[in-house]
Amino acid sequence: MATLASITPSGTPLTTHDLLALGQRFGIDYRFPETLERAQLAPCVARGRVMDVEITPTLRVTHSDLDVLHAYASTSRRSAAWFLSVVLEGRIQVGLGHQSFKLQAGDAFSAHFNEQTGLEVFQPAPQRLRILNISLLASTGPLSSLPIDVAPPATPVLHTWQVPQLLHHSLEAALVTNWPAERQRLLWQGLALQLLAHGLPATCLEPSDTGKAVSFPAGLTHSDHQRLERLRQQLEQYPHQNYRLEQLANNAAMSPSSLRSKFQRCYGCSIFDYLRRCRLAQAQAYLRKGYSVQQTAHACGYRHATNFATAFKRAFGIAPHEVLNRH
Numbered sequence: 001m002a003t004l005a006s007i008t009p010s011g012t013p014l015t016t017h018d019l020l021a022l023g024q025r026f027g028i029d030y031r032f033p034e035t036l037e038r039a040q041l042a043p044c045v046a047r048g049r050v051m052d053v054e055i056t057p058t059l060r061v062t063h064s065d066l067d068v069l070h071a072y073a074s075t076s077r078r079s080a081a082w083f084l085s086v087v088l089e090g091r092i093q094v095g096l097g098h099q100s101f102k103l104q105a106g107d108a109f110s111a112h113f114n115e116q117t118g119l120e121v122f123q124p125a126p127q128r129l130r131i132l133n134i135s136l137l138a139s140t141g142p143l144s145s146l147p148i149d150v151a152p153p154a155t156p157v158l159h160t161w162q163v164p165q166l167l168h169h170s171l172e173a174a175l176v177t178n179w180p181a182e183r184q185r186l187l188w189q190g191l192a193l194q195l196l197a198h199g200l201p202a203t204c205l206e207p208s209d210t211g212k213a214v215s216f217p218a219g220l221t222h223s224d225h226q227r228l229e230r231l232r233q234q235l236e237q238y239p240h241q242n243y244r245l246e247q248l249a250n251n252a253a254m255s256p257s258s259l260r261s262k263f264q265r266c267y268g269c270s271i272f273d274y275l276r277r278c279r280l281a282q283a284q285a286y287l288r289k290g291y292s293v294q295q296t297a298h299a300c301g302y303r304h305a306t307n308f309a310t311a312f313k314r315a316f317g318i319a320p321h322e323v324l325n326r327h
Contacts, residue, residue: 012047012048012049013044013046013047014044014045014046014047014048014066015043015044015045016030016032016043016045017043018045019045019046019072022050023074026076026078027076027077027078028074028075028076028077028078029074029075029077029118030072030073030074031072031073031074031075032045032070032071032072032073033071033072033073044069044070045068045069045070045072046066046067046068046069046070046072046129047066047067047069048064048065048066048067049064049065049066050062050063050064050065050066051063051064053184053185053188055185055188055189055192056189057137058081058136058137059134059135059136059137059189059192060134060135060137061132061133061134061135061188061191061192062132062133062135063130063131063132063133063175064129064130064131064133065128065129065130066128066129066130067126067127067128067129068090068123068124068125068126068127068128068129069125069126070125071122071123071124071125072122072123072125073120073121073122073123074120074121074123075118075119075120075121076113076118076119076121077113077114077115077118078115079113079114079115080111080112080113080135080136080137081112081136081137081152082110082111082112082134082135082136082152082196082200083110083111083112083113083119083133083134083135083136084108084109084110084111084133084134084136084195084196084199084200085108085109085111085121085131085132085133085134086107086108086131086132086133086163086168086171086195087103087104087105087106087107087108087130087131088105088130088131088132088168088171088172089105089128089129089130090104090105090123090127090128090129090130090131091103091104091105091124091127091129092121092122092123092124092129092131093121093122093124094109094111094119094120094121094122094158094160095119095120095121095122095158096111096113096117096118096119096120096156096157096158097117097156097158099158100120101158101160103160106162106163106168107160107161107162107163108160108161108162108163108195108199109158109159109160109161109199110157110158110159110161110199110200110201111156111157111158111159112152112153112156112157113156114156117156119158132171134192134195134196136196157201159199159201161198161199163195163198164198165236165237166236166277166278166281167191167194167195167198169281169282169284169285170191170194170281171191172281172284172285172288173280173281173284173315173316174187174188174191176284176316176318176322176323177316177317177318178317178318178322179317183317219262219265220262220265220266224262224266225266227252227253227254228252228262228263228266228267230252231248231251231252231263231271232263232267232274234251235271235274235275235278236278239275239278239279239281239282239300239301240279240282240299240300240301241301242301243272243275245259245260245271245272248271259271276311277315279300279301279302280300280311280312280315280316282299282300283296283297283299283300283308283312283320284312284316284323286299286300287320287323287324288323290324292324293305293308293309293320293321293324296308296320297309308320309321
């Protein structure tokens with residue numbers, strides 16, 4: 001069962017001493033590129049909240065939402081099978097060995113490191129920095145808590161990638177849900193597995209998983225899958241448009257009934273259920289930017305704000321105005 005805990009409550013000031021204490025707990029060395037005199041005058045490095053969720057003994061999620069007041073750097077040395085980090089807002093610089101990358105919102109990295117070759121991260125200031133981390137902890141045996149075998153590489157690896165837009169929106173939506181702990185566990189476990197699917201390099205898969213032929217759901221051809229995927233990407237990128245089944249079927253070169261059944265078979269939901277998810281994910285992003293509920297509803301293709309509010313609360317367990325109040 002998941003353990004949800006706030007390492008620091010919302011708005012808590014984090015001093016150099018606080019970060020050093022956190023570092024001892026998680027195997028991280030923190031450094032502060034400030035003069036000693038300035039550090040004594042302004043010991044508060046950042047202000048905000050750090051939340052830790054233990055999904056299983058080998059899988060955990062950590063979310064940091066900080067106003068970084070003074071730049072700081074960190075070196076993670078505790079061995080980890082895999083460590084994934086998504087930049088939701090702000091910017092960082094990450095390095096491992098001779099590699100170094102600058103990342104911003106929407107970027108992510110996956111890393112395998114050890115005590116000899118630590119993961120270096122630099123957080124510039126001033127900025128608001130929101131980071132989501134997935135830790136796949138080292139284990140002496142198979143990582144049985146996962147539905148797949150994930151083999152850590154023999155040497156340190158740093159791999160950068162971009163988070164798909166819809167997954168990025170899903171992460172943002174999960175951070176404002178107000179569900180009970182057990183539903184939160186299922187939600188974060190699912191999102192963590194999606195991040196692993198997108199972020200783990202292909203070379204980390206077990207040899208038995210390589211070289212397999214690509215297969216599609218029963219009744220779908222490669223051509224079907226290509227046309228459905230183009231259609232799915234259109235819905236994700238332009239969810240605010242007014243779609244009709246006949247128009248979508250024509251674009252996919254299928255009959256309406258064929259499109260309905262094949263989309264369901266391919267993606268596990270109806271085409272308009274998927275469109276609704278895309279619209280609500282986009283709405284969550286608009287609310288975070290300060291759009292009113294009415295503006296958000298219209299921008300995402302809803303004619304009536306009340307219908308939008310009902311659908312939003314059913315999906316995320318929180319009313320749209322509550323997202324506005326939090327930001």
